[in-house]
Amino acid sequence: MAWNEPGGGQRDPWGRGTGGGKGPDLEAWLKRLRQRLGNFRGGGAGGVGTIIVALLLAWLLFDSWAVINASQVGVVTRFGAYDRTLPPGFHFVLPRPFENVRKVDMTSVRSVSDKMQMLTKDENIVQVDFNIQYQVNNAEQYLFSMQNPDEAVRQAAEAAVRRVVGASTMDTILSGEGAAMVAATQQSLQQLLNSYNTGITITEVNFQNISPPAEVKAAFDDVNRAREDKQRIEDEAKAYASKILPEARGNAARIVAGAQAYEITREVRAQGDSQRFLAMLKEYRAAPAVTRKRLWLETIEQVMAANTKVVDEGTGRNLIYLPLPHSGGAPAPATPTALLPGVGAELQAPAASSSSAAVPQSAVPISASGSTQGGQS
Numbered sequence: 001m002a003w004n005e006p007g008g009g010q011r012d013p014w015g016r017g018t019g020g021g022k023g024p025d026l027e028a029w030l031k032r033l034r035q036r037l038g039n040f041r042g043g044g045a046g047g048v049g050t051i052i053v054a055l056l057l058a059w060l061l062f063d064s065w066a067v068i069n070a071s072q073v074g075v076v077t078r079f080g081a082y083d084r085t086l087p088p089g090f091h092f093v094l095p096r097p098f099e100n101v102r103k104v105d106m107t108s109v110r111s112v113s114d115k116m117q118m119l120t121k122d123e124n125i126v127q128v129d130f131n132i133q134y135q136v137n138n139a140e141q142y143l144f145s146m147q148n149p150d151e152a153v154r155q156a157a158e159a160a161v162r163r164v165v166g167a168s169t170m171d172t173i174l175s176g177e178g179a180a181m182v183a184a185t186q187q188s189l190q191q192l193l194n195s196y197n198t199g200i201t202i203t204e205v206n207f208q209n210i211s212p213p214a215e216v217k218a219a220f221d222d223v224n225r226a227r228e229d230k231q232r233i234e235d236e237a238k239a240y241a242s243k244i245l246p247e248a249r250g251n252a253a254r255i256v257a258g259a260q261a262y263e264i265t266r267e268v269r270a271q272g273d274s275q276r277f278l279a280m281l282k283e284y285r286a287a288p289a290v291t292r293k294r295l296w297l298e299t300i301e302q303v304m305a306a307n308t309k310v311v312d313e314g315t316g317r318n319l320i321y322l323p324l325p326h327s328g329g330a331p332a333p334a335t336p337t338a339l340l341p342g343v344g345a346e347l348q349a350p351a352a353s354s355s356s357a358a359v360p361q362s363a364v365p366i367s368a369s370g371s372t373q374g375g376q377s
Contacts, residue, residue, distance in 0.1 A: 063095035071107040073139045076100070082140055104139040109203060112154040117213065118162050124170040129209040132157045132189070134200050141199030153193070153200060160189035170212070174220065175227070178207055 067090050068074045074086035076093060077100045086093075086101065093099045113131045120126055134153055136142045146152040164184045165173065173181070186205040193200050212220040284291040 066091050066093050066101040072103045074101045074103050075139050106136050109133050118165045120170045122169045131206040133204040134202050137201045138199030141197045145197050156192045160185050
């Protein structure tokens with residue numbers, strides 16, 4: 001239909017004439033759409049081409065880009081073969097089946113756990129529960145080096161744990177050396193995974209439980225208790241040694257210091273005695289009789305000062321008042337010796353000089369002349 005139809009005003013196909021004022025003809029538009037669909041069902045070339053073009057546009061529009069999150073990378077395969085790795089962000093790619101994008105999370109921590117019985121070096125059986133945690137460090141190797149990564153890590157972890165447990169004895173495994181075993185297991189497992197280019201990094205290895213089988217658990221519990229008692233007794237012995245050794249060293253130092261002080265005292269006393277003897281020898285040489293008398297009197301005074309009785313073997317006319325000890329056992333103060341008439345004046349001077357001293361304990365015979373029996377005045 002022509003737009004400028006003769007005989008009337010100018011009109012467009014939507015009925016927007018200058019004087020019409022009507023809206024678009026929706027019914028006519030739907031009718032034409034039905035005709036086009038009918039031509040497609042009937043095998044018309046124009047309808048098929050239109051549908052194909054529409055599908056191509058939709059395919060290109062919705063399958064030619066990829067959005068990679070911050071924690072991910074995108075592995076692009078072209079016709080099934082690895083082509084490139086996409087970092088986080090928005091990227092244009094060829095639509096499928098030309099290129100395919102597989103997203104791999106690089107920050108999440110994956111884990112596998114297992115429980116199994118293993119044979120130790122000394123041919124004992126131990127049950128081990130372990131947990132392995134790992135992360136992906138190479139998306140290409142992670143996707144194309146193994147079909148089931150979790151199962152591959154579990155089997156590799158089992159092999160590494162069996163290697164470490166098989167090289168240790170039961171006592172070593174149950175003695176609390178878990179840190180060394182964990183380090184050895186992690187190192188062995190990482191080397192095994194690196195040899196297969198798995199693109200996996202082991203972050204942590206945990207032995208959640210290491211115990212003997214239930215059939216022999218009671219016997220191993222007894223062994224553990226004995227080991228704990230041994231450790232406790234050793235700790236107590238070390239604590240006792242830490243306490244007693246300083247005391248012994250202190251006593252030894254005190255004894256040594258006392259011996260040194262005694263040595264010095266004896267030396268000084270010996271020097272004083274020698275000097276006193278030399279001074280007395282000088283006086284003796286000057287006046288032998290006086291010095292001899294003085295020495296005798298001083299000796300008798302010292303001997304009789306600790307005695308409590310005196311025996312007189314003279315004529316019996318001497319009466320000596322002796323100080324008797326008190327009832328409490330301590331000796332009474334010494335009293336002056338009283339002499340009867342007829343006692344020689346020679347005895348009075350020695351008696352008066354020793355009147356303030358204690359009376360002798362042992363029997364010492366005294367004569368009226370002031371000399372002991374068998375002595376010399």
